[in-house]
Amino acid sequence: MAHVLGQNQYGKAETRVVRIYRDSTRHEIKDLNVSVALSGDLDDVHLTGSNAHCLPTDTTKNTVYAFAKEHGIESAEAFGVHLARHFVDNNEPIHRARIRIEEYAWDRIRTPDNSARFIGSEEVGHSFVRSGGEIRTAQITYDGDSFQVISGLKELTVMNSTNSEFWGYIKDKYTTLKEAYDRVLATEVTARWAHSWSGAGDQPNWERSYTHVRRHLLEAFAETYSYSLQQTLHAMGSRVLNNRAEVDEVRLELPNKHHFLVDLEPFGLKNNNEVYFAADRPYGLIEGTVHREGVVPVIPVA
Amino acid sequence: MAHVLGQNQYGKAETRVVRIYRDSTRHEIKDLNVSVALSGDLDDVHLTGSNAHCLPTDTTKNTVYAFAKEHGIESAEAFGVHLARHFVDNNEPIHRARIRIEEYAWDRIRTPDNSARFIGSEEVGHSFVRSGGEIRTAQITYDGDSFQVISGLKELTVMNSTNSEFWGYIKDKYTTLKEAYDRVLATEVTARWAHSWSGAGDQPNWERSYTHVRRHLLEAFAETYSYSLQQTLHAMGSRVLNNRAEVDEVRLELPNKHHFLVDLEPFGLKNNNEVYFAADRPYGLIEGTVHREGVVPVIPVA
């Protein structure tokens, strides 16, 4: 039976570009990891040995560096829009570009203000410490016609030490879990959210949008009295849609980082929800999308 | 604007189960990492705090262990079929189950045959060394009606030290890459292939099918004179479809593990394709699907 070439894409992955702005003694930095994936009229590259339609991955890497100079990096999203548009609009065989970006945040190092030692503090304009916490993500796709922008974050680990229950679930012959009326709820948030902007009009203020979406996710996690991690997931996604008009869809992947109460009775001790074992594997994994009515979801399922 | 709950799924991820068969002094072992994802009538779990439709992830974990005893683990695929069918057929609110499995292979430790020391060797029936090399993967999905089985492997690293060229590609203002007429080609293969079996009739011999698909991938990589990694990808996928009737679709993800020729001229030395720097990042990433004509591809794009 004959076979055909299906979906395919290629490009340079994980180009690590750091852009420094030195307009004053107070430097600014942007630290990105950029992955390019191009699709189009590429049958010959796969079938005949002709690379006439192939823009080398090395060139996509060079373009990332050159654009960091030519356009600067205002935000990961805006940088991705520049790149995606360039690859499609300037290479006839390339019909679609998908740019994925990770961004690592840096804080300024502060040293004591000498005029007020141990009270005020002064930032050192060229010294930075990596923020840790979450990694910011962005995915920009362009097909020559319109853009699709999905912002996100990952590795944001949160914990509620109370206000979480889990009971009333299905019991079958393989059930041993005891119902819980006060448990620890911890998860490492991976979130992606799709913007309604598709190329027409001004781009949203991506930096401001990110700050607020992140804040709403944290607040919803903290303020929700939870009967399941699913319920918390829904509260987090809804909170974003209720507050950020530029966002149409939110998808969350929430591993349940189990904290099991240690049985201290063999040692003559009572564990009043004080001592927990933080387990690695296995872990519950809860995934879900919340989107505006009438909008077709675009964020891929992992 | 109102919003709605979209695609969602949940289950226990990464249950590490080891099954030992002790029918003789020659033990057999199966070593799996099993992840369960269930979908269905789960709106209430997200919206109202009722868990009446929720089979706890803890129970899905218990079921993995119990089935390892009740059904044994003939193959990752057959084990996943048991699990997926169970979750959907025995829980009215669960309409779809997806089981993902990683399998780690073990070889037998052999010791010298005492009757012919240093010539023959004798396996120790209860002693094993982990094979390293690739990890085998399987994904089994069941919706109450039919099955979809995707087998695969990852972390299979291969290298051709010659018979690879790359030239004749697009040149633009960002091009600096020099054409190569004899380069090293190395990649870490991630492959997935979809089987035509969907539940009717006997299951394929999964173990035998795996052995042959893996062999064809390796042989195609070794025997293809390559003008691009895309061409090698297509040759690998085609080879499988041409030789294995039970497979309908192959998807490959091939990072180009760049080996750059080191410039030794500053040291008065000539590098005749002998000394290479093995780079980490960035790397080219080539992905593609080959499928039988008329078949709708089912393997998700990463």
Add this chain to the structure above:
Amino acid sequence: MAHVLGQNQYGKAETRVVRIYRDSTRHEIKDLNVSVALSGDLDDVHLTGSNAHCLPTDTTKNTVYAFAKEHGIESAEAFGVHLARHFVDNNEPIHRARIRIEEYAWDRIRTPDNSARFIGSEEVGHSFVRSGGEIRTAQITYDGDSFQVISGLKELTVMNSTNSEFWGYIKDKYTTLKEAYDRVLATEVTARWAHSWSGAGDQPNWERSYTHVRRHLLEAFAETYSYSLQQTLHAMGSRVLNNRAEVDEVRLELPNKHHFLVDLEPFGLKNNNEVYFAADRPYGLIEGTVHREGVVPVIPVA
């Protein structure tokens, strides 16, 4: 030729214990990863099959959990002192205990103060977000007689975008590096520092000591005009010894996280120290100890 059993040690590694204090609605948490290594009169355990002198690693794990309840976790160091003393003082064959601890920090999640929305903010007493940034470390060793405490941190990534030079070094036939008069200097700090306290008198205030040592490391990195990473290392270690009387020795491991200036000239662009490639491997690795005169260094070389 006869052989003998040399240095040996054993214990449970990586016990993940989380301790929650619920004395008010403002909870406190301590999140540790504890590894125990015991040595002593253990020849029989290795040689004869007798475990009469072996305290099982499972018991050392249980002890970690029980002590989290019985003694609480005031600091990683104080907790390690409790554990080390217990193992040696209560098990005749155990002559030495070494406790290694990693501590993960958590910040409180704050939500807008409703009475002053978007101006003030209110912490949620039971909701936390993991701090990211560095991991705090501690090693406590006890031999029945005295204690040795080594505090530390790792994964603290810092960058100076200027005030770093490197020139005037040895040139030989393998030299190609160009001298640099304004380079980016970035490193991921691993630091360990030994305390003079050895068991007599009150323990130092470990939490306060840590906060100040960390601050001095950051300040010295930021304020040092650097001619080599070695010079920066020495400045960081010296700064700690000059300011913290309780510390006798500092050891630093500083990988040079190279940021290479990208050559943009092929694209007709000038790179005024603006666009860098952040490299992974290889990397320079600079290690060194600074200690008080007359003190015998105790921190092991990696």
Add this chain to the structure above:
Amino acid sequence: MAHVLGQNQYGKAETRVVRIYRDSTRHEIKDLNVSVALSGDLDDVHLTGSNAHCLPTDTTKNTVYAFAKEHGIESAEAFGVHLARHFVDNNEPIHRARIRIEEYAWDRIRTPDNSARFIGSEEVGHSFVRSGGEIRTAQITYDGDSFQVISGLKELTVMNSTNSEFWGYIKDKYTTLKEAYDRVLATEVTARWAHSWSGAGDQPNWERSYTHVRRHLLEAFAETYSYSLQQTLHAMGSRVLNNRAEVDEVRLELPNKHHFLVDLEPFGLKNNNEVYFAADRPYGLIEGTVHREGVVPVIPVA
């Protein structure tokens, strides 16, 4: 109180060099990860900003590449001896060089012999698949006078499905572990062994030595009826010393990769040592040295 500079070292870490030999159509490859650490008269580099005694880490990297061409890579150990001697003998301020090497093994890809398809097979002279399994290690230290060579391996995972017991240990108030009379014993072997060769006379046949030491480690693991992992450790080390005259000392680090029997009774099933949960953390960690009498151990304790 005055402070001084103590132990310090520096160099380029993780230079990834691949050497290909193309003397016939049957290519040979060596794939190494080389880390250099130099010590000596380096006070000024740390204290004054003068780099006059500093051989840049970039130059040590270049030397690795140049030596791969000039000397070839016969074995990791012989390559390290070349490098260490060079750095010390050719740079007056450098008094000591320590070279650490990881080696990744590759197998040849074989394809069916066309003249006897599916019976014989034919290797493809330029096609390789990475072996997986263990990583080989070597550490070579030279102080201008003599050499110290420590060979080793890591990530060699082994399992015995029977012939392991653990009982008769200390019981205290924190003991809950039940004695085991037939358990699974699994570990991921890290082994290092020191050679007696110190520079005089011919070097040992490093490749042959490695093959045999590895074999003895595996055989001792498989053939030892074990009452503790300590006992297995001692048997493994002793076996090497009893059989390999060129080795003076063996150090082993053996994490106990716990396989816990799953309790299937709640499901009405009996677990006859058939179904296990492979745990991640915490894990027992057993470390120990066996050395010839009268020899001073040199392998550092982790």
